[in-house]
Amino acid sequence: MNDIEKQRNTGQAEPLGRVRKWEVFPGKNRFCCDGRIMMSTQIGIFYFTVFLIVVTSACFFGMDAYYTWLHMHPVVPIAAAAQFVFVIVVLFRTAFGDPGVIPRATPTEAAAIEKLIERQQQEAAAQSTNAPYRPPPRIRNVTINGVDFKLKFCYTCKIFRPPRASHCSVCDNCVDKFDHHCPWVGNCVGRRNYKYFYLFLVSLTVYCAYLLSVSVAAIVLRSKEESFAAAMQRGPLSPVVALVAFFSIWSVAGLAGFHTYLTALNMTTNEDIKGTFKPSTGNPFSAGSYFSNCGVVVCGPNPPSLIDRRGWVSEHDIPPAPAASASGTVTREFASSPPGAHSAGRPPSTMQSRPNTRHSEASRISNGQTTHPHPPKYLPPIERGHQSQSTNQHQFNREYLT
Numbered sequence: 001m002n003d004i005e006k007q008r009n010t011g012q013a014e015p016l017g018r019v020r021k022w023e024v025f026p027g028k029n030r031f032c033c034d035g036r037i038m039m040s041t042q043i044g045i046f047y048f049t050v051f052l053i054v055v056t057s058a059c060f061f062g063m064d065a066y067y068t069w070l071h072m073h074p075v076v077p078i079a080a081a082a083q084f085v086f087v088i089v090v091l092f093r094t095a096f097g098d099p100g101v102i103p104r105a106t107p108t109e110a111a112a113i114e115k116l117i118e119r120q121q122q123e124a125a126a127q128s129t130n131a132p133y134r135p136p137p138r139i140r141n142v143t144i145n146g147v148d149f150k151l152k153f154c155y156t157c158k159i160f161r162p163p164r165a166s167h168c169s170v171c172d173n174c175v176d177k178f179d180h181h182c183p184w185v186g187n188c189v190g191r192r193n194y195k196y197f198y199l200f201l202v203s204l205t206v207y208c209a210y211l212l213s214v215s216v217a218a219i220v221l222r223s224k225e226e227s228f229a230a231a232m233q234r235g236p237l238s239p240v241v242a243l244v245a246f247f248s249i250w251s252v253a254g255l256a257g258f259h260t261y262l263t264a265l266n267m268t269t270n271e272d273i274k275g276t277f278k279p280s281t282g283n284p285f286s287a288g289s290y291f292s293n294c295g296v297v298v299c300g301p302n303p304p305s306l307i308d309r310r311g312w313v314s315e316h317d318i319p320p321a322p323a324a325s326a327s328g329t330v331t332r333e334f335a336s337s338p339p340g341a342h343s344a345g346r347p348p349s350t351m352q353s354r355p356n357t358r359h360s361e362a363s364r365i366s367n368g369q370t371t372h373p374h375p376p377k378y379l380p381p382i383e384r385g386h387q388s389q390s391t392n393q394h395q396f397n398r399e400y401l402t
Contacts (some may be wrong), residue, residue, distance in 0.1 A: 002007035010188070014075035014304070018310070018312075018316065019046045019312065019313040020035050020310055020311070020312065020313065021033065021035075021036075021307075021308055021310070021311045021312070021313055022034075022035035022309040022310065023035075023313075024313060025307075025309060026104060026172070027101065027171055027172045027173040028040070028041050028170070028171050028172040028173075029041065029171055029173070030043065030308070033311065035309045035310040036310070037096045038096065038098050038185050038187075039095060039096060039187055040170060040171050040181070040183075040186050040188070041170075041171075042170060042183060042186070043095075043186035045184055046095055046183070046184065046185055046186030046187075049091070049184050049185070050088075050091070051292060052244070052248075053084075053088070053091075053204075055088060056240075056241055056244045057080075057084045057211075057322045059241050060080065060214075060215065060237075061069050061077070061080070061081070061240045062237065063235050063236075063239075063241070064077075064214060064215060064218045064235065064237055064238055065077035065080065065081075067218055067221075067222075067235070068214060068217075068218060069112060069210040070306040071218075071221055072214075072217070072221075076214060078309075079210070079358060080210060080211065080214065083203065083206065083207040083210060084207065086203050087200065087203050087204050087207050090196045090197075090199045090200040090203060091185065091200050093196040094187060094189070094197045094200055095185045095187045096187075096194045096195040097156075097187075097192060097193050097196075098189055098192055098193075098305040098306075098307060098309070099175050099177075099188040099189060099190035099191070099192055099193045100166060100175050100176035100188075100190035100191035100193070100303075100306070101171075101173045101174070101175055101176075101188075101190075101191040101305075101306065101307050102159065102161070102162070102174040102175065102176055102306060103157075103306055103307050104156075104157040104158060104159065104174075105157065105158035105159045109158070109159075113158060113159075113160075117138060117153075119251070127152055128153070136370040137158075138152070138153030139151060139152055139153065139160075140160050142163070142286075143286035144163060144284045145285075146281070146284070147277075147281045147282075147284040149163045154167050154174050156172065156174075156244050157173075157174045159174065161174055162176065164176065164177045164178070164268065164271065164285070165177065165178055166270055168181050168188050169181075170188075171187075171188055173188070175188050175190040175191075176190055176191045176192075176306075177190050177191035177194065178190050178196075178268065178270050179194055179268040179270060180268075180269045180270060182197065185200070186258070189269075191237055191303060192303060192305065194268075194297065194304060195297055195300070197223065197259075197297050198256075198259050198260075198263060198297070198298065199298070201252060201256040201259055202256050202260075204248075204252050204256075205252050205253045205256045208245045208248050208249040208252060208253075209245070209249055211241055211242075211245040212241075212242055212245035212246055212249065212269065215238045215239075215241045215242040215245065216242055218235060218238050219231060219232075219235065219238050219239065219242070221346040222234055222235055222238075229325055235273075238375065240243065253270070256290045263294050263297045263298065264291060264294055264295040265286065265290075265293060266283060266285050266286050266287060266296060266297060267283060267285060291308050
């Protein structure tokens with residue numbers, strides 16, 4: 001029996017102290033190094049990406065680096081090594097970090113939202129006397145820079161997703177400014193790692209072009225010194241590096257160009273595919289020009305993570321103790337079920353038994369009303385300088401939940 005089961009059975013109110021929040025994280029993620037590394041569970045293609053980059057670079061440094069040092073210039077292999085290090089760093093930063101996961105609602109918050117929605121549905125049903133009643137869709141309307149947005153309700157996370165957020169079916173998390181789930185980096189691409197993903201594409205394109213040009217130059221120089229067959233015998237891996245770089249550069253350069261277009265417009269892949277922004281209204285999150293958008297996306301500050309995955313699990317992060325039946329047996333039907341297996345059709349009491357991974361300071365519920373002394377931690381801020389005159393940040397935070 002683990003510490004969570006002991007505390008659930010005994011009703012302890014003390015912090016566990018030995019269970020990290022990443023150990024009970026409800027999403028489909030893989031954690032390493034005590035929660036410091038966060039990845040998707042499907043990482044086979046990511047290993048292939050690392051293998052292809054490392055092996056191709058090893059062939060180049062083992063075969064052509066010393067030759068280019070002597071017959072070209074010492075800067076040539078040094079520049080290749082610097083590019084290799086930069087590509088690996090931004091790749092690992094994209095793959096091993098939090099992409100911008102929005103924490104799920106606590107059981108108390110989920111119950112309060114359900115009560116609010118049920119009250120609104122009852123009021124709507126009372127007003128519709130003749131026509132058959134249909135429950136209204138679970139949405140919230142907000143206005144940002146004169147553009148209306150509909151905040152959709154996530155039945156898995158029990159929250160109204162903020163603008164530009166979407167639920168990833170692979171990782172089972174709501175991700176802020178969701179771009180797409182990339183299997184090549186083994187992670188979602190969102191607000192917190194998009195610029196590293198973009199830098200990875202651009203740097204890998206330059207690196208492939210550099211390896212291709214240097215390998216071809218080394219083959220040509222060897223062929224001038226002796227016959228082509230003898231040059232292939234002295235440098236058999238040079239054609240391999242050139243071929244791998246040649247075929248890789250086409251796909252990588254295409255992706256880099258497409259995301260350069262998105263970066264210049266301050267858009268995401270998800271928004272471009274769905275056509276979120278109409279030509280008549282434009283993009284309300286745009287900084288005004290192509291260069292300004294690139295500066296905001298690439299050089300802007302990295303927002304802090306909204307999930308405290310290395311924090312300790314306390315009594316606020318544990319669901320209530322299972323209710324005992326008339327025969328005296330304890331019911332653990334909900335506690336043993338996997339995350340995301342419960343739909344919104346279940347009663348609020350069922351949702352209160354769901355484990356959560358958020359701090360208890362996000363909100364307090366009093367008499368069925370939500371009160372927020374501070375903005376909720378899982379509500380990402382609107383892009384700086386793009387609030388409409390009639391809607392400020394505090395009003396948006398309040399309307400987001402209530």
